[in-house]
Amino acid sequence: MKLKSLFLVLFSSFLLNLHAQSFEDYKKEFSKENFYDSNIEEFDQYKKQLYNEFELYKQTLVNEYKKYVNEISEYWETPETTTPKKWVEYSEDKKTKQIVDFENNEIIVEFQLSHKPNTNEIKKLIREKLQYMLTEDEKTAFRNDQVSFNTENKLKPKLVTGVSANLGDKKILEPIFFKNKATNRDISKKANELTDNGDYSIRKSPINKANIVSFKSKLPENALENKARIYKDTVTKFADAHRLRTDLIFSIIHNESSFNPMAKSYIPAYGLMQIVPKSAGMDATKFLYGKPKLLLPSYLYKADKNIEIGTVYLRILYYNYLKGIENPSSRLYCAIAAYNTGAGNVAKAFAGNTNISEAVNIINRMTPEDVYRHLRRNLPYTETKKYIKKVIEKMSYYKSF
Numbered sequence: 001m002k003l004k005s006l007f008l009v010l011f012s013s014f015l016l017n018l019h020a021q022s023f024e025d026y027k028k029e030f031s032k033e034n035f036y037d038s039n040i041e042e043f044d045q046y047k048k049q050l051y052n053e054f055e056l057y058k059q060t061l062v063n064e065y066k067k068y069v070n071e072i073s074e075y076w077e078t079p080e081t082t083t084p085k086k087w088v089e090y091s092e093d094k095k096t097k098q099i100v101d102f103e104n105n106e107i108i109v110e111f112q113l114s115h116k117p118n119t120n121e122i123k124k125l126i127r128e129k130l131q132y133m134l135t136e137d138e139k140t141a142f143r144n145d146q147v148s149f150n151t152e153n154k155l156k157p158k159l160v161t162g163v164s165a166n167l168g169d170k171k172i173l174e175p176i177f178f179k180n181k182a183t184n185r186d187i188s189k190k191a192n193e194l195t196d197n198g199d200y201s202i203r204k205s206p207i208n209k210a211n212i213v214s215f216k217s218k219l220p221e222n223a224l225e226n227k228a229r230i231y232k233d234t235v236t237k238f239a240d241a242h243r244l245r246t247d248l249i250f251s252i253i254h255n256e257s258s259f260n261p262m263a264k265s266y267i268p269a270y271g272l273m274q275i276v277p278k279s280a281g282m283d284a285t286k287f288l289y290g291k292p293k294l295l296l297p298s299y300l301y302k303a304d305k306n307i308e309i310g311t312v313y314l315r316i317l318y319y320n321y322l323k324g325i326e327n328p329s330s331r332l333y334c335a336i337a338a339y340n341t342g343a344g345n346v347a348k349a350f351a352g353n354t355n356i357s358e359a360v361n362i363i364n365r366m367t368p369e370d371v372y373r374h375l376r377r378n379l380p381y382t383e384t385k386k387y388i389k390k391v392i393e394k395m396s397y398y399k400s401f
Contacts, residue, residue, distance in 0.1 A: 273310030
């Protein structure tokens with residue numbers, strides 16, 4: 001328990017420091033941009049309100065996350081939570097865990113029992129859970145996301161700058177398994193098939209000595225294509241509207257979340273394109289609404305809104321922040337890197353500081369190939385160096401999609 005407490009303290013400190021630093025950087029950049037047309041006094045008041053509400057946002061998120069991990073740790077040795085490419089959900093009593101690993105195309109179910117079950121009981125429990133998972137919709141998934149749901153409910157009455165959305169009955173897993181809307185019989189048959197084709201094992205919990213049944217089965221072989229097809233119309237719509245390539249948007253989604261609509265990281269970032277409320281969210285809402293807003297989890301879990309925000313942010317990077325880069329390929333490479341790490345860090349890779357204009361002058365004297373190689377060698381973070389390579393590579397896959 002001491003180790004867990006230390007983890008939570010360190011995590012909270014890390015998250016608070018990261019957000020404070022990032023928002024200060026954002027405020028400086030935001031003040032420089034020519035986006036806001038109101039008088040200075042109104043502008044300053046709004047900035048102050050936005051800053052205060054963002055502080056409340058991140059503190060509420062930290063508190064809810066700590067509480068959630070504490071609850072999970074009472075039953076599970078390793079308190080798994082949702083990641084960008086893995087959707088993790090627990091039952092209300094925390095004794096059943098369901099995981100959809102979108103990156104590795106796997107479904108995992110674990111449940112704890114006070115007795116040692118026989119094979120028939122195990123298969124019955126697995127089938128029931130799989131039937132539930134195959135029919136779970138966005139609204140239910142959000143309600144079951146204790147951290148996001150509670151964070152939003154506590155914030156909504158207090159935020160003036162916050163924006164939320166109503167999630168609907170769109171099924172999360174059903175379109176991956178079925179081309180058309182599935183009947184109850186279809187769902188039952190598929191649950192039986194997954195159960196029969198999967199593997200299970202039993203182990204003892206080191207916490208409460210319960211019997212933990214672990215089950216694993218594969219998503220369809222064409223799961224990637226099915227996942228991408230779900231969002232094809234939406235991606236095309238917003239890519240066309242903002243003069244961007246559809247293969248770029250698809251590749252960003254693929255690399256950010258593997259098409260997991262419930263994707264989440266505790267930066268925080270949400271949804272398919274992993275939108276960070278403090279950066280991409282504020283820039284994109286300024287473009288869409290005339291002033292920056294704080295996007296709450298429900299807004300970013302709604303697929304069409306998430307894709308719109310991510311696409312608008314890419315447009316801002318490509319056509320505004322990096323507009324001085326003359327070669328389209330060079331600008332594309334820089335925009336991809338900036339989506340992951342921010343335009344300031346891209347500038348730093350070339351100029352040694354966050355001055356974009358200074359970096360642009362250097363970039364324009366380089367060939368696109370040299371720009372790409374320079375980014376891969378000199379970006380501040382290893383993650384971003386790998387990210388730009390992965391996005392470019394996956395664009396070729398989605399070019400003919």
